[in-house]
Amino acid sequence: MFRQFPLLFGICLMAALERTTAIDVTKDPDLIAKLKSAASQLDRLQYISEDANWVFDYKEQGYFWNTRPGGVVNANVNTFPAAFGNEMTMAWINLGACAMLTPHFHARAVNWVTAVSGNTTTYMYEENGAHTIKTQLDFGKATVFPRGSVHYMVNQACEDAILISALSNADAGTTNLNQVFNIGIPFDELKAAFGFDVNNSTSNNIPDIGTGANWGTEECLARCGITKDDSPPPPSFNGSAANIRRP
Numbered sequence: 505m506f507r508q509f510p511l512l513f514g515i516c517l518m519a520a521l522e523r524t525t526a527i528d529v530t531k532d533p534d535l536i537a538k539l540k541s542a543a544s545q546l547d548r549l550q551y552i553s554e555d556a557n558w559v560f561d562y563k564e565q566g567y568f569w570n571t572r573p574g575g576v577v578n579a580n581v582n583t584f585p586a587a588f589g590n591e592m593t594m595a596w597i598n599l600g601a602c603a604m605l606t607p608h609f610h611a612r613a614v615n616w617v618t619a620v621s622g623n624t625t626t627y628m629y630e631e632n633g634a635h636t637i638k639t640q641l642d643f644g645k646a647t648v649f650p651r652g653s654v655h656y657m658v659n660q661a662c663e664d665a666i667l668i669s670a671l672s673n674a675d676a677g678t679t680n681l682n683q684v685f686n687i688g689i690p691f692d693e694l695k696a697a698f699g700f701d702v703n704n705s706t707s708n709n710i711p712d713i714g715t716g717a718n719w720g721t722e723e724c725l726a727r728c729g730i731t732k733d734d735s736p737p738p739p740s741f742n743g744s745a746a747n748i749r750r751p
C-alpha cells in the first residue's frame with residue numbers, strides 16, 4: 505500500500521489542491537499515528553521497511569513542482585513519513601524568473617537557504633527595532649533566517665533559480681503575512697490597525713499562497729517578456745544536472 509502511495513497521492517493532491525493554498529496535507533495519517541505510538545525507532549522501522557519508503561522525489565510532488573511562477577516542495581513529516589522524529593524539513597525551492605516567496609515566518613524552525621542556481625535577493629527582519637538584512641544569493645551562497653524571523657525572497661532575473669531550504673523541524677510551520685488581511689479581522693479594525701483602507705486597496709487582490717511562490721513585479725515581467733497567462737506548463741526543470749545553470 506505505502507509503496508503505491510506517492511503516485512496515488514500525487515494525482516489526488518493535484519486534483520484537490522489545484523488553485524488552493526500551499527498547505528502540506530499529511531499523506532498517510534494512519535502511518536504517522538503508528539510511528540508516533542511506536543516505543544522505539546526499531547519498532548518504527550517495521551512500518552517503513554521498504555527502501556522506497558526512504559526516498560523522497562521532489563519531482564513527483566506535482567502541484568508544487570513547477571517554475572511558473574515556481575513552488576516550494578517540502579520533504580517533511582506530512583509528505584515524507586521517514587522524516588518523522590528526524591527533526592528537519594528539506595525543502596526544494598524552484599523560484600521562476602520574476603517570482604517571489606511572499607513575506608512569511610516559521611514559528612518552529614530556523615531556516616537555512618542555499619542557492620544552487622540563479623540570483624535570488626533575500627530580505628530578513630528579526631524583530632521590532634532590528635534592521636533589515638538583505639542578501640544576494642547566487643550559485644553556492646547561503647543565508648540563515650533565524651527562527652521566527654520574517655523573510656522573503658525574490659528572483660529579479662530572467663532566469664529560473666533553484667534553492668535548497670533546510671528547516672530545523674520536521675513540522676516547521678509557515679505563516680504568510682499577507683494573509684492576515686483575510687483571516688477574519690473586521691475590515692474597519694484592519695483599517696484602524698494599518699492606517700489605510702485595506703479592504704478597498706489590497707484585500708481583494710492578495711494572491712493565494714498557491715504553491716508557495718507568487719509572481720513578482722510587473723517591471724520584471726515586462727523586462728523578461730513573461731506573461732503570467734501563457735507561461736509554459738510546469739515543470740521545466742527535470743532534475744538533470746544539465747539543467748543546473750552554473751556561473
Ligand SMILES: *[C@@H]1O[C@H](CO)[C@@H](O)[C@H](O)[C@H]1NC(C)=O
Nearest residue numbers: 623624640642643660661751
Ligand atoms: C545578482 O543580482 C544583483 C542585483 O541585481 C547584481 O548586482 C549581481 O551582479 C548579480 N549577480 C550575478 C552573479 O549575476
Ligand SMILES: *[C@@H]1O[C@H](CO)[C@@H](O)[C@H](O)[C@H]1NC(C)=O
Nearest residue numbers: 690691692702703704707708
Ligand atoms: C470587503 O471586501 C470583501 C471582498 O470583496 C467584501 O465581501 C466585504 O463586504 C467588504 N467589506 C466592507 C466593509 O466593505
Ligand SMILES: *[C@@H]1O[C@H](CO)[C@@H](O)[C@H](O)[C@H]1NC(C)=O
Nearest residue numbers: 691692695701702703704705
Ligand atoms: C471603499 O471605497 C468606497 C469609495 O471610496 C467607499 O464608498 C467605501 O466606503 C469604502 N469601503 C470601505 C470598507 O471603507
Ligand SMILES: *[C@@H]1O[C@H](CO)[C@@H](O)[C@H](O)[C@H]1NC(C)=O
Nearest residue numbers: 741742743744745746747748
Ligand atoms: C532532462 O533535461 C535534460 C537536459 O535538458 C535532457 O537532456 C533530458 O532528456 C531530460 N530528461 C527528461 C526525462 O526529460
